[in-house]
Amino acid sequence: MNAKMKKRMIAVSGVIVIVLILVLAFVGGNTAATTLSVAEAAENPQAGQKVQVSGNVVQDSFATTDNVLTFKIYDPEGDPATHLEVRYDGAASSTFGNDVTAICTGKINEAGVLECSNLVTKCPSKYENADNALQVSQLLGYGNEVIGKVVKVTGTVAEGTLTAAGQGDRFVLAESGDKSVVLPVTFDGALSDEVTDGATVVLTGAMTDDGKFAATDVALEG
Structure with a gap:
C-alpha cells in the first residue's frame, strides 16, 4: 500500500469516527424519558x-x-x-x-x-346546542341590563385572537354573520384543540363592567 492510499484511508477513518460520535451524541440526547x-x-x-x-x-x-x-x-x-x-x-x-x-x-x-x-x-372536546344562546349583537344590545347575569352567547372565534390562559383576553368572539361585531372573552379554563380560528362556540358566563364576557364554560356548537 503506497503512502497516498494510506493517507486516504486515514482520512476516511477519521470521517467515520466523527460521524459515529455525532450519531451517539444524538441518540444519547434523545433517549426515551x-x-x-x-x-x-x-x-x-x-x-x-x-x-x-x-x-x-x-x-x-x-x-x-x-x-x-x-x-x-x-x-x-x-x-x-x-x-x-x-x-x-x-x-x-x-x-x-x-x-x-x-x-x-x-x-x-x-x-x-x-x-x-x-x-x-x-382537553376533551365539549359540545353544546346553541338554540337558546344569544348572538353577539343581541347580547351587546342589552347593555348594562345583563352585567353580572349568567347567559349563553354563540359566535365564532376571531382569527388570530386565541391565546393561552393568563395572557389577557383568551380570544375574541365574532358575530357569526357579521365579523365586525365582536366581544372580547376572558377564560382561564381548558380549551380543546378543536377550538381554533373560525370555530363556532357556545359560551356560558356573564358580561363584566369593562365590556368583556367572563366565560365559565366554552363548548363547540354541536
Missing part, C-alpha cells in the same frame, strides 16, 4: 434524569414572568393535594388553562421543579 406519576416525581425526583409526567393544571397556579411559564400539576386519579411544580421556558398553546391535562417532559432540578423542555396539553 422515564414515565412517572405526579406522586413518584414529587417523592423521588430523580434529579438530572429525563422524565415525563402527566397531570392536570392546578387551579390558578400558573404565572408567566419574563416569558417563562410556571405552574403546578396534580394527578386527577390520585391525591389532589400532591402537586409537582413545572417550569416551562416556551410559549404555551392556546389550549393551556385550568385543569387541562399537561404532559411535561424534561428534567427535575435539585429544588424538585420539573424543568420542562416539551409541553403538550390535551
Whole structure:
C-alpha cells in the first residue's frame, strides 16, 4: 500500500469516527424519558434524569414572568393535594388553562421543579346546542341590563385572537354573520384543540363592567 492510499484511508477513518460520535451524541440526547406519576416525581425526583409526567393544571397556579411559564400539576386519579411544580421556558398553546391535562417532559432540578423542555396539553372536546344562546349583537344590545347575569352567547372565534390562559383576553368572539361585531372573552379554563380560528362556540358566563364576557364554560356548537 503506497503512502497516498494510506493517507486516504486515514482520512476516511477519521470521517467515520466523527460521524459515529455525532450519531451517539444524538441518540444519547434523545433517549426515551422515564414515565412517572405526579406522586413518584414529587417523592423521588430523580434529579438530572429525563422524565415525563402527566397531570392536570392546578387551579390558578400558573404565572408567566419574563416569558417563562410556571405552574403546578396534580394527578386527577390520585391525591389532589400532591402537586409537582413545572417550569416551562416556551410559549404555551392556546389550549393551556385550568385543569387541562399537561404532559411535561424534561428534567427535575435539585429544588424538585420539573424543568420542562416539551409541553403538550390535551382537553376533551365539549359540545353544546346553541338554540337558546344569544348572538353577539343581541347580547351587546342589552347593555348594562345583563352585567353580572349568567347567559349563553354563540359566535365564532376571531382569527388570530386565541391565546393561552393568563395572557389577557383568551380570544375574541365574532358575530357569526357579521365579523365586525365582536366581544372580547376572558377564560382561564381548558380549551380543546378543536377550538381554533373560525370555530363556532357556545359560551356560558356573564358580561363584566369593562365590556368583556367572563366565560365559565366554552363548548363547540354541536
